[in-house]
Each structure stands twice: as C-alpha cells, then as structure tokens.
Amino acid sequence: MSEQPKFKVTIDNITIEVPAGTTILNAARMIGGDVTPPAMCYYSKLEGSGGKCRTCLVEVSKGSEKDPRPMPKLVASCRTTVMDGMEVKNITSDKVLDARKGVVEMLLINHPLDCPVCDQAGECHLQDLSYEHGASGTRYEFDRRTFEKEDIGEYIQLHMTRCILCYRCVFTADQLTNKREHGILERGDHAEISTLLGKSLDNEFIGNVIDVCPVGALTDKTFRFKNRVWFTKPVDAHRDCPTCSGKVRLWMRGDEVFRVTARKDKWGEVEEWICNDCRFHKKEVKDWVIEGPSRIDRHSVISQGHYVDTVKQPVYIDRVIGKNPKLLLDIHKVSDVNRPDVDLSKIEGPAHSDDFKKNKDN
Amino acid sequence: MKLLLEHAHVEGIRYYDAYRKNGGYRAVEKAFKMTPDEIVEEVKKSGLRGRGGAGFPTGMKWSFLAKPEGIPRHLVCNADESEPGTFKDRYLMEFIPHLLIEGLIVSSFALGSNATYIYIRGEYAWIVDILEQAITEAKNNGWLGKNILNSGFDCEIYVQRGAGAYICGEETALIESLEGKRGNPRIKPPFPAIQGLWMRPTVVNNVETLAAVVPILNMGGEAYSKIGVGRSTGTKLLSVCGNVKKPGIYEIDMTQSVEEFIFSDEYCGGIANGKKLKACIPGGSSVPILPANLLLKTAKGETRYMNYESLSDGGFATGSMMGSGGFIVFDEDQCVVRHTMTLARFYNHESCGQCSPCREGTGWMYKILKNIEYGKGKMSDIDLLWDIQRKIEGNTICPLGDAAAWPVAAAIRHFRDEFEWHVLNPEESQKRNFGLAHYADPIHVPAVG
Numbered sequence: 001m002s003e004q005p006k007f008k009v010t011i012d013n014i015t016i017e018v019p020a021g022t023t024i025l026n027a028a029r030m031i032g033g034d035v036t037p038p039a040m041c042y043y044s045k046l047e048g049s050g051g052k053c054r055t056c057l058v059e060v061s062k063g064s065e066k067d068p069r070p071m072p073k074l075v076a077s078c079r080t081t082v083m084d085g086m087e088v089k090n091i092t093s094d095k096v097l098d099a100r101k102g103v104v105e106m107l108l109i110n111h112p113l114d115c116p117v118c119d120q121a122g123e124c125h126l127q128d129l130s131y132e133h134g135a136s137g138t139r140y141e142f143d144r145r146t147f148e149k150e151d152i153g154e155y156i157q158l159h160m161t162r163c164i165l166c167y168r169c170v171f172t173a174d175q176l177t178n179k180r181e182h183g184i185l186e187r188g189d190h191a192e193i194s195t196l197l198g199k200s201l202d203n204e205f206i207g208n209v210i211d212v213c214p215v216g217a218l219t220d221k222t223f224r225f226k227n228r229v230w231f232t233k234p235v236d237a238h239r240d241c242p243t244c245s246g247k248v249r250l251w252m253r254g255d256e257v258f259r260v261t262a263r264k265d266k267w268g269e270v271e272e273w274i275c276n277d278c279r280f281h282k283k284e285v286k287d288w289v290i291e292g293p294s295r296i297d298r299h300s301v302i303s304q305g306h307y308v309d310t311v312k313q314p315v316y317i318d319r320v321i322g323k324n325p326k327l328l329l330d331i332h333k334v335s336d337v338n339r340p341d342v343d344l345s346k347i348e349g350p351a352h353s354d355d356f357k358k359n360k361d362n
Numbered sequence: 363m364k365l366l367l368e369h370a371h372v373e374g375i376r377y378y379d380a381y382r383k384n385g386g387y388r389a390v391e392k393a394f395k396m397t398p399d400e401i402v403e404e405v406k407k408s409g410l411r412g413r414g415g416a417g418f419p420t421g422m423k424w425s426f427l428a429k430p431e432g433i434p435r436h437l438v439c440n441a442d443e444s445e446p447g448t449f450k451d452r453y454l455m456e457f458i459p460h461l462l463i464e465g466l467i468v469s470s471f472a473l474g475s476n477a478t479y480i481y482i483r484g485e486y487a488w489i490v491d492i493l494e495q496a497i498t499e500a501k502n503n504g505w506l507g508k509n510i511l512n513s514g515f516d517c518e519i520y521v522q523r524g525a526g527a528y529i530c531g532e533e534t535a536l537i538e539s540l541e542g543k544r545g546n547p548r549i550k551p552p553f554p555a556i557q558g559l560w561m562r563p564t565v566v567n568n569v570e571t572l573a574a575v576v577p578i579l580n581m582g583g584e585a586y587s588k589i590g591v592g593r594s595t596g597t598k599l600l601s602v603c604g605n606v607k608k609p610g611i612y613e614i615d616m617t618q619s620v621e622e623f624i625f626s627d628e629y630c631g632g633i634a635n636g637k638k639l640k641a642c643i644p645g646g647s648s649v650p651i652l653p654a655n656l657l658l659k660t661a662k663g664e665t666r667y668m669n670y671e672s673l674s675d676g677g678f679a680t681g682s683m684m685g686s687g688g689f690i691v692f693d694e695d696q697c698v699v700r701h702t703m704t705l706a707r708f709y710n711h712e713s714c715g716q717c718s719p720c721r722e723g724t725g726w727m728y729k730i731l732k733n734i735e736y737g738k739g740k741m742s743d744i745d746l747l748w749d750i751q752r753k754i755e756g757n758t759i760c761p762l763g764d765a766a767a768w769p770v771a772a773a774i775r776h777f778r779d780e781f782e783w784h785v786l787n788p789e790e791s792q793k794r795n796f797g798l799a800h801y802a803d804p805i806h807v808p809a810v811g
Binding site: 050051052053054055057073074076079098099102103105106107109110139140142164165167183184186187188189190191 | 527529544549710711712713714715716717718719721722723724725726729746749750752753756757758759
C-alpha cells in the first residue's frame, strides 16, 4: 500500500503537515492551543456530526498551492478538508472573530443562563465558549423559549430549554442503536429533541448521550443536584464489565462516588463509550479498581484550581504574530504573587501570598 | 415571444391528445435520434440558466454529473415551489403538465437516469393528480416505461409529495426529504452531482428549467441562445403579484425594460387603483427589495431591463436579482416595515433549525421587526437588525440564512427613514399602516379622473 500523501497547511502562521483528508479543525487540534477553533457540534467519534453550530468558522485565505484563490465565505473548519498549501486564518482574522462572536450571541439568546442551578456548570462547553469568544452582555430583550422538562428513560432527564441543537445526541442514539427513536421534532427555533412518541429509550448505551451533550440539556438523574462538579475529584477507574470496556472516570468526594462518566480526552470527547450499568448502577468504591487521578482537560473548571495532572494548553502567541508580544510591564518584576515558576496546581488548599515568597522554595 | 406557454390556451392542452396534436413529444422523438452527450452539448449551447433562483448554467450543471460505472444516476425535478410570490411552476404543471413530462424524458435520457423523481410541494395536492395522469397518458402512449421508442432506454417518473417545508426546496434538503429523512440541508461538498440521492450522482433542476429543455431540443441550442440578451438567453416565466392591474404569469424574452414590463398594457398594465409605484421585489421574496427610482433606472442612470444581468446591476447596494421570477409590486400605500416583518416571520417559521445563526437569528429579527411595526421599537433596534442580518449572511450551511438576511438588509438600506418614522411616530404608524409615500415613483403619476 502506498503511503498516504501529506499536505502542508498553515493555520495562523503555524505550518503543520497532516495526512490528506484531514479536516482543518483536526489539523488545528494537532497544533493545539489558541489556534484551535472551538467546536460545539462536531464530535470526532460520531459520523456525520459537525457543520451545524458554526462556531468553528475559519477564513481560508489561500485555497491551495494549485489554486491559491481564497474561499469566498467563511467555512466550517470541522467539515472542510485541507488542501496542500492551504492557508487558514483563525484568531488572526477579524472577520472570523466577529462572526464567532455573533454565533455565540445567537447560541445564548435562547439559552436560559441558569448556570447556578445547572449540573453541567463547571464543565459546560457553552460556558467556556461564551467566556472565550462571547460578548459581555446580550442585546436580546425578548422572552426566551422554554420547554417542560422531560424524562427520557429512567435515568436521563431532557431539559430542552438549555439545548443548543447540536444534534450530537441524535447521532449518538442513531449510531448506537438500530432504531431511529431519538430525533428532532419541529423546526427552526422551536425545534426540540424528542423520542419516538415520547417513548423512553432503553438501549444499554443510551447513557452516553449525557456525555456528548455540550450543555446541561441531558443530565444524569442519579447525579442531579447531588453535588457541584468542582467539589468532586475525578479519578480514573475500571472494572470487568461484560458489556463495555469498563474504563470510566469516577467523580468522588471523599470515599463517596457521586457520578460515573466516560473518560474524556482534552477536547472534551468521550474516549470509549460506557454502558448504562457502569454509569448508573455502580456507585460504590468497591465496584471499581482505582487507577489514579484523571488528567483534566480545559473543559472543566477544576483545571482552574488546585488539581494534580491538569493539562496545560500550549501557548503560541509568539508564532502566531511572528514575535514575542511586547509587554508594557512585566508584573512579575514588581510582584512576587503568582510567580510563573510556582505551579498553582501543586499548592495544597487555597493559594496564599506566603506560597509565592522566594525564600519559601529554598 | 412565447416558447413554454405557446399552446397554453389551446383547449384540452392538459391532456395528451391536444398536447400531441400541438407538436408535443417532438423533442423526445428528436432526442432519441441523438446521443446523450449531444443533448447535453445542445443545452450547453443554449446558455440556459437555472430558473429556480440561482441562475446557474444548466448545461454546466449537467456536465458536472459524475458517471461512475455500475452506479445508477438520478434526475430530480424540484417542484417544491414555496418562495412567497413565485407561482410559475404551478401554472406550468397545472395547465401544461405534458411539457414537464416531455422535458423530464429528454433530460433523463441525456443524463442516463432510469428513475426520475418529481418532488412536489405538499400544498399542491391537486397537481399531483394532474401530473400522475399525465405520466399515465405518456406511459400508455409509449413515451415512458421500458425500451422507449425502441432505444433500449428505460425510464420511470415518480411523483413524491413534500410535507410543507420551504427548506425542502433547497436541493440537498430535498434529497434528504426524498430519502425519507428530516429535510435538513446537507453540508457541501460533496455536491449532489457526485453524491446525491442515496449517495448516487444526482441532478436537481427546477420545473421551468426542465420544461425549457423541450423548446431547446425543438429549435436547437444555437437558435435558443439567440433569444434574449447576453447571458440571459431564452424566455423566462414571471409570476406577477401585488398592486398591478393585471397580475399573473407572463413569459418574456428578457429584452423588456422594467418600466415597459410594469406599465405597458401587454404585461402588467400599470399600478392598480390609480396609485403610484413605490417599490418592487423583482425575483421572489428572498431577493432585495428595490425602491421605484432604483428599479426603473440603475444607479448609473441607465434603463434597467428584465434580465439576470441588468437586475443585478449594482450588486446588492443598488441592485437586486432575477431570482425565481416572483415579481412583487408595491404601491404607495404599502408599508415596507410591515412587509419586512411578514417575510421575517416566514423565514423564522421555515428555518430548519440546523445551524445556529439562522435558527436563532431569524426569530430574533422577527421579534424586533414586530416591535418596530407595532410602535414599540427603539432607534437602536434598526442598527441591531442590521448587525444581526450581517451575522447570519454567509455564515450558514444553506442559502436560507442569506435569503432571510437579504430582504431585511435591503429594506433597511433603501427605506431606513420609514423604519425611523415607525419608531418616532408609534401611534400614527399604527393608525395608518402604510409607511411613507415619498419613495413613490414621481414619473408615472396616474392621470387624474
């Protein structure tokens, strides 16, 4: 078999070689850091997902080596494959940042913003997205659309009001079962996720729709209102499960298991699907073989605090703008607080100014 | 010049006998003496442009069709005519159904489609029966079915009803719907010419486009291309509605000026009830509205003609589009704000809800327009509307987002002071719901008495 050809693609002035057929988003994910466009609907494990949320729009300023014309419109990076010599602008394009801000605003106008009572708060992709790319306020002055809460199955609650219609759960339900029982009713801004004639879903893997949901629309009824995400500690564990791989992440507080989810990678995507039995019924420490603390991705508020094994995102600002940014004042020259050589995640308990005193390390 | 509607008024033209007597199915006879490639070449030569709205050259579209060995190809006729203001396809299918069937047989032969589909709008319930009767008649007379005219070519035509969604007029949404799925547009690429219906190469064409293949075959592509002006070749059906004396279907050869089309007795016959022309949407609800002065003359002061190039002269800043030919005329008493609100409500209702800017933005625009229309608007709402439409346009999967954004953009661009008047005079704007009259055309003042 001949080797797959490699394409050279430049994203925000950083060049990378990727196999032909890679999408722009995946090429950007190989680089990582700020140059990766956010994605609310794309899910690499789900066939056919992506292209809907429009947060991953990028500008293609040079189509390819052969045809250097720029693409006329912004393109969805999750569904556009790279060409050899393609040049993509993400955070270096004002057009992209403006459009993305617009998309975030649109996503939020019908979102209830009930984060204080939402179980997803703290690991919600929409929170991250609006924090990173949104405006500080809204210009929407009308009633938001609301729906009644609905139970789909014994363990899953659908709170349609929070849904951003990314279709991830539809693809999940469709690709894990043979029956088309889970889908979208109505259209436009009154579209809603529903199951066939309100029937409950009894598939063994249906619990995974909770994990793929980027917001708090699908929640685990065994975990609802039990605890906040940032009070629990994620621990990787496994068990010998007859149905699935049994590789899970336990969310514990003390010795108590509050929640079981699948393990997620640094893009917030499930690594391996887990079955309902592991997810909803095995809530005792004795059910599991604990492997150790989980590596936490950026899509969790825990990564902001004191937790070992926090995954740090690479910083590329010097390569994106071609030079090191000129600092008007390096705060570390005049203050010892938050010295960069002190790893906040290594500090036990809340940080104190004493932790940053130079003589303390020695 | 009439090509499609030449025999429209012959009695019984809806039925096979009268249609055949008036030169029907000659194009099929001629086509089966040619090779498929020659027919495609003929259509290319004719310069025929898609009549559904975008105006893409049909011959080009046909030549893009992938032809892999052993995989069937399909031709799909897009009869999901739901654009507000457009009803030309309905007339063709209702009164001269055999013209479409004949065009479909020729096109199917040219493209190698053994199973051809007519995806018809669900609301055209009675036309389904008319088409099915025409198909049966054609079949009984040997124009359809197995081994047509001993050529060895088989073709069946199926009629499929839509379920009442505007979005299914978008070709990839139509294909999804035809496959029995939810009518959400697909993300392109792959284009339908490569992977369309059931992942097979597919061509989707408008009813009028396929009907126009018949005169092209009859008279030859060369002769057809001589009709019309420049790249706007052939004849175009226009469905005229609004405040004109004679609304209805007109077939024009695209050499008329807009002024002639609206005011001459041969066509619309002027504005009804002795009023003045205020504005017009020349190509179906999705295209930008134009005020009277820009409609009759381009920004450079040249006369505007009824063809693809001239109507889009000046881009969206001072021009519009030929679109699907839904010609909507407004007189001085019509309120542009109210009209824009109605359109925004339509697009809000018809957005499929797949991509976020269109799903949320259309509803937002409608709510703001409703506020302005009912005297609850603020000055800043107008700028906000402008910003929302800018963020929808071009950022969506399918052109419905653009179609929702363009009318709002054009209304604000050309009629901004009417919006402001609504904001400043909330009570008066509700009492007399017709906006400002000063845009009305100063030249064509009706004779007093």
